[in-house]
Amino acid sequence: MANFIDRRLNPKGKSLANRQRFIRRARAEIKEAVQKSLKDRTVSDFAKDQKISIPTKSTKEPRFRLDPSAGGENERVLPGNKDFVEGDQIKKPRQGEGQGRGKDASTSGDFEDDFSFTLSQDEILDIFFEDLELPNLVKTALKEIKVYSWRRAGFTTSGSPTQINLVRTMRNSFGRRLAMRRPKEEEIDALRERVTALRCGATPDAEKRELIAELEEEIARLEHRRKWVPFLDPVDVRFNAFEQQPIPTSQAVMFCLMDVSGSMGEREKDLAKRFFMLLHLFLRRRYERLDVVFIRHTHDAQEVDEHTFFYSRQSGGTIVSTALEEMKKIVAERYATGEWNIYAAQASDGYTQTGDASRCVDLLNQDLMPICQYYAYIEILDEREMEVFSSDESGAELWRAYRTVAKQWKNFATKRIAKPQDIFPVFRELFAKETAAAEAKA
Amino acid sequence: MSKLLFTGAEWDFAQLKNVFSAIEDVAVGDLKLDTYPNQIEIIASEQMLDAYSAHGMPLMYHHWSFGKIFAREETMYQKGWQALAYEIVINSNPCISYLMEENTMTMQALVMAHACFGHNHFFKNNYLFRQWTNAESILDYLAFAKKYVMACEEKYGADQVEQILDSAHAIMEQGVFRYRRPPRPSKTQQQERLRKRQQYEEESFNDLWRTLPGSARDMSADLASVDEDDIVGLQAPLNLPEENLIYFLEKHSPVLTNWQREVLRIVRNVAQYFYPQMQTKVMNEGCATFVHHYIMNALYDRGQIGAGSMLEFMHSHSSVVMQPGFDDSRYYGINPYALGFAMMSDIKRVSEEPTPEDEEWFPEFAGKGDWRDVLKHAWTNYRDESFIQQFLSPKVMRDLKLFAVRDTAEDPVYTVSAIHNELGYRRLRTSLARLYDLATHQPDIQVVGANLAGDRTLTLRHNRHRDIPLAQGAKEAVIKHVRRLWGYSVVLDEPEDTEES
Numbered sequence: 001m002a003n004f005i006d007r008r009l010n011p012k013g014k015s016l017a018n019r020q021r022f023i024r025r026a027r028a029e030i031k032e033a034v035q036k037s038l039k040d041r042t043v044s045d046f047a048k049d050q051k052i053s054i055p056t057k058s059t060k061e062p063r064f065r066l067d068p069s070a071g072g073e074n075e076r077v078l079p080g081n082k083d084f085v086e087g088d089q090i091k092k093p094r095q096g097e098g099q100g101r102g103k104d105a106s107t108s109g110d111f112e113d114d115f116s117f118t119l120s121q122d123e124i125l126d127i128f129f130e131d132l133e134l135p136n137l138v139k140t141a142l143k144e145i146k147v148y149s150w151r152r153a154g155f156t157t158s159g160s161p162t163q164i165n166l167v168r169t170m171r172n173s174f175g176r177r178l179a180m181r182r183p184k185e186e187e188i189d190a191l192r193e194r195v196t197a198l199r200c201g202a203t204p205d206a207e208k209r210e211l212i213a214e215l216e217e218e219i220a221r222l223e224h225r226r227k228w229v230p231f232l233d234p235v236d237v238r239f240n241a242f243e244q245q246p247i248p249t250s251q252a253v254m255f256c257l258m259d260v261s262g263s264m265g266e267r268e269k270d271l272a273k274r275f276f277m278l279l280h281l282f283l284r285r286r287y288e289r290l291d292v293v294f295i296r297h298t299h300d301a302q303e304v305d306e307h308t309f310f311y312s313r314q315s316g317g318t319i320v321s322t323a324l325e326e327m328k329k330i331v332a333e334r335y336a337t338g339e340w341n342i343y344a345a346q347a348s349d350g351y352t353q354t355g356d357a358s359r360c361v362d363l364l365n366q367d368l369m370p371i372c373q374y375y376a377y378i379e380i381l382d383e384r385e386m387e388v389f390s391s392d393e394s395g396a397e398l399w400r401a402y403r404t405v406a407k408q409w410k411n412f413a414t415k416r417i418a419k420p421q422d423i424f425p426v427f428r429e430l431f432a433k434e435t436a437a438a439e440a441k442a
Numbered sequence: 443m444s445k446l447l448f449t450g451a452e453w454d455f456a457q458l459k460n461v462f463s464a465i466e467d468v469a470v471g472d473l474k475l476d477t478y479p480n481q482i483e484i485i486a487s488e489q490m491l492d493a494y495s496a497h498g499m500p501l502m503y504h505h506w507s508f509g510k511i512f513a514r515e516e517t518m519y520q521k522g523w524q525a526l527a528y529e530i531v532i533n534s535n536p537c538i539s540y541l542m543e544e545n546t547m548t549m550q551a552l553v554m555a556h557a558c559f560g561h562n563h564f565f566k567n568n569y570l571f572r573q574w575t576n577a578e579s580i581l582d583y584l585a586f587a588k589k590y591v592m593a594c595e596e597k598y599g600a601d602q603v604e605q606i607l608d609s610a611h612a613i614m615e616q617g618v619f620r621y622r623r624p625p626r627p628s629k630t631q632q633q634e635r636l637r638k639r640q641q642y643e644e645e646s647f648n649d650l651w652r653t654l655p656g657s658a659r660d661m662s663a664d665l666a667s668v669d670e671d672d673i674v675g676l677q678a679p680l681n682l683p684e685e686n687l688i689y690f691l692e693k694h695s696p697v698l699t700n701w702q703r704e705v706l707r708i709v710r711n712v713a714q715y716f717y718p719q720m721q722t723k724v725m726n727e728g729c730a731t732f733v734h735h736y737i738m739n740a741l742y743d744r745g746q747i748g749a750g751s752m753l754e755f756m757h758s759h760s761s762v763v764m765q766p767g768f769d770d771s772r773y774y775g776i777n778p779y780a781l782g783f784a785m786m787s788d789i790k791r792v793s794e795e796p797t798p799e800d801e802e803w804f805p806e807f808a809g810k811g812d813w814r815d816v817l818k819h820a821w822t823n824y825r826d827e828s829f830i831q832q833f834l835s836p837k838v839m840r841d842l843k844l845f846a847v848r849d850t851a852e853d854p855v856y857t858v859s860a861i862h863n864e865l866g867y868r869r870l871r872t873s874l875a876r877l878y879d880l881a882t883h884q885p886d887i888q889v890v891g892a893n894l895a896g897d898r899t900l901t902l903r904h905n906r907h908r909d910i911p912l913a914q915g916a917k918e919a920v921i922k923h924v925r926r927l928w929g930y931s932v933v934l935d936e937p938e939d940t941e942e943s
Contacts, residue, residue: 001459001462001463001466002459002462002466002479002480002481002482002554002558003479003480003481003482003536004455004458004459004482004483004484005481005482005483005484006455006483006484007483007484007485007489007540008484008485008486008489008543010485010489012486012488012489012492013488013492014489014492015491015492015495015496015508015509015512017504017509018495018496018504018505018506018508018509018512019509019512019513020509021504021505021506021509021600021604022506022507022509022510022512022513023509024506025506025604051517051521059506059507059510060919061507061608061611061612062612062915062916062919062920062923063612063614063615063916063920064613064615064616064885064887064904064912064916064917064920065885065912065913065916065917066883066884066885066910066911066912066913067910067911067912067913067914068849068851068910069851070851070910070911070913070914071851071852071909071910071911072850072851072906072907072908072909072910072911073848073849073850073851073908073909073910074848074849074850074851074908074910075846075847075848075849075859075873075876075877076846076847076849076873076877077776077844077845077846077847077870077873077874077877078768078776078844078845078846078847079765079766079767079768079776079842079843079844080765080766080767080768080769080770080773080842080843081767081768081843081844081845081861081862082767082769082843084845084858084861085858085861086858086859086860086861086863086865086866087857087858088857088858089855089856089857089858090847090855090856090857090858091854091855091856092849092853092854092855092856115510115514116514116517117513117514117516117517118513118516118517118520118521
């Protein structure tokens with residue numbers, strides 16, 4: 001008879017370790033393929049599994065192979081003959097023709113096709129965000145430590161019943177029972193059976209009665225011993241012990257400022273939102289302990305939640321400085337500058353009420369830039385404008401004003417986006433790792 | 443009361459057990475199969491994918507190439523381009539078969555008959571498996587291998603281990619022993635033997651022998667040849683030529699450390715374990731397919747499975763043994779299930795209802811009716827190549843419409859050299875048998891020299907078969923790997939055809 005085992009509940013993903021090794025191996029190729037395939041994708045697509053193809057350069061597994069096309073004589077046997085007779089001649093296809101089907105074509109040749117497989121969303125994001133980080137994450141002023149993690153710390157003799165460690169407990173119990181010679185249930189049962197066997201049948205004679213008495217005495221002794229040596233004794237019990245371990249954290253907050261005024265068309269708003277979505281995805285993934293503050297503004301700024309920020313509509317005039325004021329207010333209220341690393345990203349079409357630009361510059365220079373680790377300004381243009389303002393020097397009022405800020409502050413960055421395809425490269429430029437950026441400059 | 447073992451597609455463990463014993467009844471009672479004890483494990487599709495990627499083994503050391511297979515299979519499966527196998531069976535004792543949970547009850551019955559009895563019988567009895575694999579210990583060995591490789595990764599770094607595994611995998615096909623032979627006598631043993639012989643001759647010296655004509659053998663010639671050997675003495679303990687590249691490098695590489703040699707050994711043992719399977723694809727699958735076909739029909743005849751299930755079985759059986767023609771878009775080489783099943787069914791036919799042609803071709807068993815013994819004898823004592831050479835009948839060649847095509851590299855045309863007619867049968871059969879001889883499509887590469895006294899160059903030789911050369915690009919890539927394992931320069935000779943074919 002066969003032994004049936006249900007393995008369906010066994011842990012899955014046994015191949016994960018191998019898969020990770022494969023991805024590490026093909027890192028460079030996969031990265032290139034991901035970057036390429038991301039170019040034309042929207043942000044919402046971004047968070048899906050997707051199929052990619054990579055060249056087989058670093059994952060080739062060479063073997064010694066025979067190459068019958070290069071020389072020698074080879075005979076094959078094929079099924080399904082229809083009208084060939086012995087001696088028929090069939091013209092060979094020229095090089096390159098008729099390739100691509102059948103195992104022979106791919107294994108005997110030296111070249112292999114691209115290798116296609118599916119990357120999960122997590123893997124894609126990991127690869128995309130791999131060499132990105134928030135710049136100047138320095139103010140690691142450790143606030144009074146509030147975060148702890150639980151860590152295993154061996155076993156204890158006291159604890160709550162839910163933490164009981166069965167394996168340890170039973171091991172102790174078993175050892176103690178062996179050492180103390182606790183009589184087994186079967187032993188007693190065997191004796192009892194003998195007694196019953198002796199009792200039934202004819203009335204027992206004296207000899208038998210004596211034997212029964214003896215046996216019963218023995219049973220009583222064993223029973224007593226069983227009581228005396230319990231199956232499970234409190235000394236056996238062990239509990240899993242845990243202890244708290246403090247985790248040092250540095251705190252950071254990201255301000256997302258977006259212009260939603262009437263001058264921003266649907267297209268511009270969409271681009272800005274995509275940018276922030278990507279930013280949001282990045283931050284959530286890389287920095288677990290990070291506050292994100294969303295501020296949107298028309299002629300008036302307000303702090304909103306994530307959902308409102310990305311999905312609700314509003315329109316009105318444009319006063320950019322209100323958003324900066326709001327940010328300043330929030331920082332003063334909630335984020336003491338000594339303890340928090342402060343970042344900001346602002347998206348706008350570059351138009352604001354006349355005269356407001358200089359006010360923005362003042363606010364930035366005097367209040368915000370001294371406390372910010374990094375400030376990124378993204379201007380959304382339409383493609384026609386992008387051609388007009390091809391140089392960094394020319395631009396709308398806000399752009400020109402912000403350029404003066406950028407000259408003063410090293411940690412102030414300005415970029416322009418006109419097409420969805422610009423988002424990924426601009427994003428990468430803004431958050432490229434310091435070292436990588438430095439190398440690129442050198 | 444109905445004798446049906448099950449109705450409908452759903453299965454549960456009680457039903458599986460019932461069906462299994464019914465199958466066992468036919469397999470052991472009727473076919474008289476001899477199997478390892480069975481262990482049947484039910485798994486989900488993801489676990490099947492996991493099993494795929496590690497050569498179908500439940501345990502395997504970690505390497506990125508398995509991840510590559512996994513990534514591809516996963517994509518193929520998720521996109522619906524390819525269904526998963528219904529079962530995987532492992533040559534171990536007890537014989538482990540994996541059944542997919544998605545299978546219907548009919549499919550589970552088919553798969554149990556196929557794997558737990560067909561493959562299992564073949565694994566236990568075929569001479570190649572008996573000689574080269576150790577079903578008792580394979581799982582323990584793989585557990586050891588996995589642990590060992592993991593420990594090495596921890597101690598020496600994953601990259602170091604990966605490099606060795608990459609290089610070993612590159613010559614995995616050249617890492618098997620193909621022939622058993624006694625160990626060669628060492629130098630001292632040789633001298634000892636010679637000394638004994640001399641001593642014997644001295645003791646039994648009789649001057650009379652000298653007077654016999656044609657016996658002027660001079661003992662000193664033997665001694666001289668030994669001295670000559672001493673000149674190349676450094677080579678002698680290498681036992682060259684050596685066909686097992688991995689074994690040679692493991693024992694004699696000047697640069698490898700102990701753990702690296704052990705890793706090579708692991709790869710070599712895995713390669714050796716799979717070597718018989720590569721030589722018996724047609725027989726192994728044919729045996730399993732024949733057995734499941736016979737058992738399912740027997741169950742139907744006994745009234746134990748219904749007509750609906752039988753139809754489902756027929757559908758799935760016929761798609762397994764389908765052989766598309768060479769010009770069909772589905773053609774992917776000769777289907778081992780189709781060929782094996784056709785040949786084995788034909789043995790049964792020849793044994794029961796022979797035609798005059800069969801009488802002529804298979805006088806040993808035609809019409810004798812003992813097909814069970816003939817098949818069992820074949821399953822035990824043959825591999826694909828010899829099985830085809832011995833048992834492929836004209837009828838099967840006609841049914842499959844086989845024809846042979848000769849391809850000479852310089853010729854601008856292929857020539858049809860034989861078709862399924864009186865003139866062609868024997869030639870066709872030999873040609874097909876050759877195709878299943880691993881020696882003809884795996885390059886024969888041997889270590890022929892290692893200059894240990896000089897610059898330590900390792901010389902490999904490719905003995906061309908029918909003058910077919912090695913593919914150039916791959917050859918250079920593999921030689922780089924061999925160089926990494928040997929540590930010094932490696933050359934590969936490829937002399938023109940050295941053997942007569």
